[in-house]
Amino acid sequence: MTMMxxxxxxxxxxxxxxxxIECHGLVRVFTAPGVEVQALQGLDLRIDSGELxxxxxxxxxxxxxxxTILSGLDTPTAGSVRVAGVDLLALTRRQRIDYQRHxxxxxxxxxxxxxxxxxxxxxxxxxxxxxxxxxxxxGRTNRAARVxxxxxxxxIADVADRLPHELSGGQQQRAAIAVALANTPRVLLADExxxxxxxxxxxxxxxxxxxxxxELGVTMLIVTHDHTVADHVNRTVRIRDGRTSTxxxxxVVRGADGVDEHVAEEFAVLDRVGRLQLPSDYLExxxxxxxxxxxxxxxxxxxxxxxxxxxxxxxSADPDTARAGEEQS
Ligand SMILES: Nc1ncnc2c1ncn2[C@@H]1O[C@H](COP(=O)(O)OP(=O)(O)OP(=O)(O)O)[C@@H](O)[C@H]1O
Numbered sequence: 001m002t003m004m005x006x007x008x009x010x011x012x013x014x015x016x017x018x019x020x021i022e023c024h025g026l027v028r029v030f031t032a033p034g035v036e037v038q039a040l041q042g043l044d045l046r047i048d049s050g051e052l053x054x055x056x057x058x059x060x061x062x063x064x065x066x067x068t069i070l071s072g073l074d075t076p077t078a079g080s081v082r083v084a085g086v087d088l089l090a091l092t093r094r095q096r097i098d099y100q101r102h103x104x105x106x107x108x109x110x111x112x113x114x115x116x117x118x119x120x121x122x123x124x125x126x127x128x129x130x131x132x133x134x135x136x137x138x139g140r141t142n143r144a145a146r147v148x149x150x151x152x153x154x155x156i157a158d159v160a161d162r163l164p165h166e167l168s169g170g171q172q173q174r175a176a177i178a179v180a181l182a183n184t185p186r187v188l189l190a191d192e193x194x195x196x197x198x199x200x201x202x203x204x205x206x207x208x209x210x211x212x213x214x215e216l217g218v219t220m221l222i223v224t225h226d227h228t229v230a231d232h233v234n235r236t237v238r239i240r241d242g243r244t245s246t247x248x249x250x251x252v253v254r255g256a257d258g259v260d261e262h263v264a265e266e267f268a269v270l271d272r273v274g275r276l277q278l279p280s281d282y283l284e285x286x287x288x289x290x291x292x293x294x295x296x297x298x299x300x301x302x303x304x305x306x307x308x309x310x311x312x313x314x315x316s317a318d319p320d321t322a323r324a325g326e327e328q329s
Pocket of ligand 1: 031
């Protein structure tokens with residue numbers, strides 16, 4: 001695992017890119033009589049405009065809480081959150097409705113939340129366009145043409161006249177994506193979009209999301225506990241206990257033989273004040289708990305169990321001492 005720091009993403013370059021989603025120190029505390037749950041505990045997250053990112057985390061890690069805040073249905077207890085340049089903490093009631101109608105689209109896990117059961121696929125999409133008034137605003141295309149365009153993009157034009165219960169699970173979710181895109185949102189939020197699908201249907205839905213992302217440039221955030229989703233996106237952010245803990249970045253590297261290779265590298269996430277979460281398997285392997293020793297070396301920071309003396313690595317130790325150590329062993 002590598003630590004992601006400002007060195008790998010220069011601050012000025014990151015700032016220069018338009019942020020699709022930006023959360024700083026997001027806290028959400030739920031209180032009930034005698035109980036307080038900290039669902040989000042200072043979460044930092046930045047997703048560039050046009051990125052397709054998956055958020056993965058165990059049950060209870062805070063994924064749905066984050067999505068509900070990003071969708072404008074809930075507000076955080078503390079912290080800041082901007083989506084497509086909109087400060088979600090500064091919205092009036094009217095602006096919040098406008099944000100939900102025009103800036104973000106949602107895909108939920110259950111079909112019943114996405115599609116009206118008595119309307120066909122095409123009618124479901126057309127209904128949202130009519131409600132949002134987007135076809136009139138765009139001026140360059142009429143409503144029927146926009147419906148056809150979306151259904152073709154999602155590869156469901158052949159089931160345009162079917163009711164939701166006449167569609168397969170994968171087709172229902174692709175119809176849900178078409179509905180979510182009908183108001184031409186800048187950001188699409190999806191909560192477990194493949195949660196009820198088999199592997200083949202999941203792959204179809206994720207391929208459709210990649211197509212939408214590439215062709216329409218919509219920023220997309222998929223929240224899931226399905227680890228296979230990570231194979232379909234360039235960046236996966238893991239949430240643990242209400243904070244981002246690690247990120248996996250995928251890239252294609254051309255080998256010396258000219259063959260492209262897919263490479264995945266996992267980074268620990270360092271927040272603005274220098275906090276990071278160590279993976280639980282690392283903690284267990286060295287029985288790290290309560291207190292640890294830190295040692296700053298020339299090119300790394302070493303972490304040792306609190307009850308042992310720091311051991312300098314050969315690279316940072318005096319070369320003669322290091323060589324003597326090697327000879328003795
Ligand atoms: N309205 C609420 N009132 C009280 N506690 C809540 C509320 N919503 C969420 N929580 C708690 O906040 C924590 C995070 O919940 P959240 O639903 O965001 O997790 P999740 O990662 O989406 O889990 P899952 O994958 O099971 O949906 C949990 O401990 C949950 O019980």
